[in-house]
Amino acid sequence: MQVNNINLINFRNYENLSLDFSPNINMIIGQNGQGKTNIVEAVHFLSFAKSFRTNKDKEVINFEGNTSYIKSIVTNEADENKIDIKISKDSKKAINVDNIPISKISDLMGIINVVVFSPEDTKIVSDSPIYRRNFMDKEISQIRPVYYNLLLDYNKTLNNKNTLLKSQNIDMIMLDIYDEQLADIMEKIITYRDTFIKTISEIAKETHYIISSKKENLIIEYKSNLKSSIKSDILSELKDARADDIRHTVSTKGIHKDDIMLKIGDIDIRKYGSQGQKKTATISLKLSEIELIHNMKKEYPIVILDDIFSELDITRRMMLIEKLYNIQTFITTTEKIDINRDIKYFEVKDRNVY
Ligand SMILES: Nc1ncnc2c1ncn2[C@@H]1O[C@H](COP(=O)(O)OP(=O)(O)OP(=O)(O)O)[C@@H](O)[C@H]1O
Missing domain, CATH: 1.20.1050.90 (RecF/RecN/SMC, N-terminal domain)
Structure with missing residues (x-):
């Protein structure tokens, strides 16, 4: 399973951001509060239609806007799907899969699976x-x-x-x-x-x-x-x-x-x-x-390691990387970490990603 790309409009601190992801490791690097978790939060939305850090959908709408959009192409063994999620201040959340509206969130679940590791897990x-x-x-x-x-x-x-x-x-x-x-x-x-x-x-x-x-x-x-x-x-x-x-x-x-x-x-x-x-x-x-x-x-799910990787000792870090071989993985971290793997780096700074 993998998220091929994502387009965020008025999502958290991003007005309009488009990213292409690697099927292997995606390392999102930046200082505190730059918007690293915001990116993986959007990835999580594609699986559960909700955040992993708040139950209040409307919190993700950009402070200046009224409507957030998450648009993405995802693939699993069976198919490639276009997922569009719209979160508005004054209407219900709308989800389209391949341009067809879905009425139940359970119809979205399972297209892609996501497992998040975060400091909250303990x-x-x-x-x-x-x-x-x-x-x-x-x-x-x-x-x-x-x-x-x-x-x-x-x-x-x-x-x-x-x-x-x-x-x-x-x-x-x-x-x-x-x-x-x-x-x-x-x-x-x-x-x-x-x-x-x-x-x-x-x-x-x-x-x-x-x-x-x-x-x-x-x-x-x-x-x-x-x-x-x-x-x-x-x-x-x-x-x-x-x-x-x-x-x-x-x-x-x-x-x-x-x-x-x-x-x-x-x-x-x-x-x-x-x-x-x-x-x-x-x-x-x-x-x-x-x-x-x-x-x-x-099929393996997509894995998100939010803010935990740099906290792990070297043994746990290596063990985790071994386990995540051939799994699309998103790692957020404040500093670049060298791992002997094929990594795509994203640097987040001032609401932009380089
Ligand atoms: N709805 C919103 N509209 C605009 N900006 C927002 C919104 N929600 C959060 N932010 C901004 O997003 C930033 C936080 O993003 P995020 O949580 O992704 O940071 P981070 O890079 O993961 O930081 P850390 O390393 O501290 O975990 C803050 O600057 C915050 O003000």
Whole structure:
């Protein structure tokens, strides 16, 4: 998979920027705050129709403008596609693939896959469960776009249920209907999450073992908030939680409370891991994502290393570069780094790229 070129209009600090990318390593160099991440953020939009650093699309619109455009030609094994994304201050985001408007973001997902390594990633290992759920959700959506639609349905129904729980006179029949719908969606989501964690844990275990110099066994387990993955059982768990839901005026049970357990041997690294163990586990997880996508799609995703490369020690740096052989990679860095590879350099300065 690769992004051949990109044209950014009124995107972040770029009024009109066109770049042709290398299918190998693209190194984007510049001082802090020049606009390096803005370029890779636009690449990420081509896969997910959103940024990897904000949920607010409108933030990417140039301060002086009303509408941002990202235009690109991308290729995968099967095809070459033209992707156009328009983000406006006063209308919905519009996405065209080969000049045809698409109505669901899931129709964009999977044309190209993107894996981002960023300094924020360590939060997956050390911060609250929401970061681990986001990691699962993003990765499963990439390989199974239908999962993304299930999540949208779940969140919509959950919001409706929560609104109902906050009302003065709760309509119990309506509450039953929402629980029925939620149980139905949860059965599917739990199955996807369980399969994903089983698959990625196998790959991550092997990867982590190698990058920890054969010292550590990484164990990853899915910790569902529900005891069962069968709809009828889920429904009875929701019924059992009803009194709590009403008391707290919010849904207390469900996949929105799921977590992932990360252990090295018997030790829960989420709580007790050293900085080094957390860093290595994060890299293992991310590298496993790349392998998982390759296993599923028989093609490597595009990889973005945003602001992390210069932070890595030489061993991790070389190991990463080895792994990224033949994968289109974008590296943002404040200084030129010499690697024994075919690299295309882009120098970012004063809202221009040279
Ligand atoms: N919507 C916007 N309109 C115009 N300029 C913006 C917008 N959003 C961000 N910027 C500008 O983009 C620049 C930051 O870009 P970016 O985050 O890509 O920097 P960077 O080169 O990756 O820096 P660092 O090395 O510090 O991470 C800042 O100058 C900021 O003011």
